[in-house]
Amino acid sequence: MAETKTTNGTAAGETEAPAEAKPTRRRITRRKAVETHARSYFDALARRDAAGMVAHWSEDGVADIVPLGVLRGHAEIFEMFRGLFAAFPDLETTVSRVVAGEREAAVEWRMTGHFTGEQLEGVDPTGRRIDFRGVDYIEIADGKNVSVTAYYDGMDFARQIGLMPPRESSAERAMKSAFNAATKVRRALAERRAAS
Numbered sequence: 001m002a003e004t005k006t007t008n009g010t011a012a013g014e015t016e017a018p019a020e021a022k023p024t025r026r027r028i029t030r031r032k033a034v035e036t037h038a039r040s041y042f043d044a045l046a047r048r049d050a051a052g053m054v055a056h057w058s059e060d061g062v063a064d065i066v067p068l069g070v071l072r073g074h075a076e077i078f079e080m081f082r083g084l085f086a087a088f089p090d091l092e093t094t095v096s097r098v099v100a101g102e103r104e105a106a107v108e109w110r111m112t113g114h115f116t117g118e119q120l121e122g123v124d125p126t127g128r129r130i131d132f133r134g135v136d137y138i139e140i141a142d143g144k145n146v147s148v149t150a151y152y153d154g155m156d157f158a159r160q161i162g163l164m165p166p167r168e169s170s171a172e173r174a175m176k177s178a179f180n181a182a183t184k185v186r187r188a189l190a191e192r193r194a195a196s
Contacts, residue, residue, distance in 0.1 A: 035100035038107050038138050041145065046093045046107075052079040058144040067084045067154025068121070087120035088113035088130070096133075115161050126162040 018151065044052030054074050061070040063080070085091060091113035099106045100107040112131045119125065119188050134152030138145055165171035 001099050011014055030102045031120045034103065035103050037140055037143060038098050038100065038105035039095065041138070042093065042095050042107060042109065045081075046095075048085040048089075050078050050085060050090060053081055056145050057073075058141070061112050061145050062147045064147070064149045066149065066151050067157065083118070083120060086118040087115060087125060089117045090114055103140055104141070105138045107138065108171045109134055109136065120161075122155045123161065125164055128160060128162050130157065132157055132160065 041053060041056040044056065054077055057074060057077060060073060061077065063077050065071065065080070068080075071080055088111075091111060094110050096108040097106075098108075110133045111186060112133070115125045115128050115130065117125055127192070132152055134150060136151075137149045139147045156162060159166060165175060
């Protein structure tokens with residue numbers, strides 16, 4: 001009797017031996033590398049390591065801390081974070097989420113701590129606790145931050161450290177009334193100048 005062969009070379013009715021599994025090569029994708037870089041940067045922030053943070057930056061990197069201003073280069077970026085860590089010696093930073101692309105990452109974070117250290121931006125420490133959230137948009141080239149834009153509620157931060165009065169407080173109402181009165185006076189003066 002003739003033997004029938006299948007298309008895979010085994011005799012009819014025989015079962016094929018399982019093929020040896022090829023080892024899969026793990027390739028780090030660009031997105032994963034960007035995410036890893038962003039997490040490493042925020043790990044340095046969580047350690048309150050200004051030098052470690054600056055090591056993630058290109059020499060001419062630009063940090064746009066929206067409520068504060070634009071910082072250019074290692075020296076300015078280092079000094080801003082050194083000052084932050086000195087002002088909040090117990091600062092804790094946690095990352096809630098990282099979304100990475102090919103060259104950029106968005107990092108949602110939360111900071112907590114007490115303003116018990118040095119002055120911050122010319123403001124004496126108040127001992128107040130802060131707890132606020134923000135998002136950093138990080139652009140990365142050649143494994144370094146080239147720009148970071150950080151968004152957080154600057155007014156809420158100012159309220160928490162005691163620089164601005166609490167929301168809906170009598171102090172806030174008085175401040176708004178004084179501001180509105182000054183605005184009315186400026187408007188009246190501008191109208192008077194325009195009429196003459």
